[in-house]
Amino acid sequence: MGLEGEIEAIEDEIAETPYNKSTEAHIGRLKAKLADKKEQLETQSSAGGGGGYGVEKTGDAxxxxxxxxSVGKSTLxxxxxxxDSEVANYEFTTIDVNPGMLQYKxxxxxxxxxxxxxxGAAAGRGRGREVLSVVRTADLVLFVLSAFEIEAYEQLRGDLYDNDVRLDGSRPNMTIAETGQGGLSVTSRSDLDIDEGTVKEVLREHGYVNADITIREPLDVDRLIDGVMDNRAYLPSLVAVNKGDxxxxxYLEIVHENLREVGVDPDDAVMxxxxxxKGLDALKERIWSDLELIRVYMDKPGQGVDYEEPLVLSAGETIGDACEKLGGRFRERFQFARVHGPSAKHDGQQVGKDHELADEDVLRIVTRR
Ligand SMILES: Nc1nc2c(ncn2[C@@H]2O[C@H](COP(=O)(O)OP(=O)(O)OP(=O)(O)O)[C@@H](O)[C@H]2O)c(=O)[nH]1
Ligand SMILES: [Mg+2]
Structure with a gap:
């Protein structure tokens, strides 16, 4: 029996086992085993497969x-x-991943x-798997739906889930610290959804013998496995509904109703x-805000403030991160910085590398000679 056969057999067993307290640990172990087998299959096929799409990540995000x-991705x-992506009135026009650069702010x-x-990509057919690997490395997933096919959303999300993409959520709040002895010990919140025995089964299945596991959220078996596996991609997502013209x-009311049915608040979707x-300015703004980027205007000695080409960073990043991105003498010979703008306590505040920057800060970095 090959890997795919083994995976199928485990999936069948999970489907056939009724879920209750007495089977929970057993199901946990099966699911953990399944996750491992799927990971093996993935490494196997990516090692043999033709090297992906050759789309290089460039830009700020x-x-x-x-x-x-045919929902209109290329048109968009x-x-x-x-x-200049090929647009046509028949299906599967785009057979490779087409990149384009959006300049915004x-x-x-x-x-x-x-x-x-x-x-069907989830089943590993065709180039679907490669396509999904491109999605995994993105910073944001933009679902493009046709106003007439809102229900496709569930299928798309399901396919991404099956390929280890976790949307709109963070990594499970848990830690595993391996110890030299003492077996497995679990510290968890009182409202944990599953038994400690199940947690131990899952970890044992993943090869842990001695470890302290601390769980800080009331997770279920699937999320526990997410927390143990390191191949999950956690990404935010956004829905655009096309063909609004x-x-x-x-019919707009029907679209809203259909969105609610698949769990999307119509106010969160962009028509x-x-x-x-139409609606493209609003979409750009949503892409910008969902990416949580910030603009930092550099004040360059003798040249003034560059408002045209800001340094683009992620929210929460610091002066130290800015220096890393700028490289060269900024990284090597940083002395101190002065900030004007939203993150400054007062104009021209002198700050160090730990200072957290904010959108539209003006930054001057002073380097040692
Ligand atoms: N009326 C209308 N037609 C649109 C809109 N966007 C795209 N179309 C049409 O829909 C058809 C498919 O558009 P594409 O951009 O090729 O769709 P796609 O999602 O890239 O399709 P694939 O590459 O096959 O996945 C074309 O005939 C477009 O002109 C829109 O906003 N309104
Ligand atoms: Mg296309």
């Missing part, structure tokens, strides 16, 4: 656009960026138009028409 064939890419945001092969007010160029 990367957004992967996913959607069913062309409308938002300098790319001085940031270079790379958009990747991911082929319409995603359905083809619907009337009455657009890629073809007519």
């Amino acid at each position: 990367t957004v992967a656009m996913v959607g069913e064939p 890419l062309n409308a938002l960026t300098n790319a 001085g940031a270079n945001i790379q958009l990747l138009d991911v082929p319409g092969l995603i359905a 083809l619907i009337d007010r009455e 657009i028409s890629a073809e007519k160029g």
Whole structure:
């Protein structure tokens, strides 16, 4: 029996085992085993497969656009960026990942138009798996839905989940510290959803013999396994509903209802028409805010403040991170910095490398000679 057969057999056993307190640990062990086998399969196929798409990550951040064939991904890419992606009125026009660069607020945001092969990709068919590996490395997933096919959203999300992409959530709040002896010991909150015995089964299945496990959230078996595996990608996501030009007010209500049905708050989705160029400003703004980027204007000695090409960082990053990104003498000979703007306690505040920057700060870095 090959790996795929083993995976199928484990999946069958999980499906056939009724879930209750007495089977919980057993199911936990099966799920842990399944996760390991799937990881093995993935490494196997990526080692043998033809090296991915050759799309290099560039720019300040990367957004992967996913959607069913013909929803308008290429049209949207062309409308938002300098790319020239093939647009056609038949399915599967885009067979490779097409990159384009969106310039917004001085940031270079790379958009990747991911082929319409995603359905069924979870099963590892065709190039679907490669496509999904491109999505995993992005900073934001942009779902492009047609106003007439909102239900595709569930399938897309499911495919991503099956490929270890966890959307709109953070890594489980737990730690595993290996110890030299003493077996497995679990410290958890009182409202933990599963038994300590189950936690131990899962860890044992993953090869842990001696370890202190601390769990700080009321997670279930699946999330516990996420916390043990290091191949999960945690990404934020955003929904754009395209072809808005083809619907009337009455149908808009139906679209909203359909969105609610798949768990999306209509107020959180962005209605657009890629073809007519409607709603694109709102979409850019949402992409910008969901990426949580900040602009830092550099005050260069003798040249003044550069408001045209800001240094783009992630929210929460510090002067030290800015120096890393700037490189050269900033990294090697940093002395101190002066900040004006939102993060400064007062104008021109002198700060060190630990200082956290904010959007639209003006920064002057003083280096040693
Ligand atoms: N009316 C209308 N048509 C659109 C809109 N966006 C895209 N289309 C049309 O929908 C068809 C498919 O558009 P594409 O951009 O090729 O779709 P795609 O998602 O890239 O498709 P694949 O590459 O096959 O996955 C084309 O005929 C587009 O002109 C829109 O906002 N309104
Ligand atoms: Mg396309």
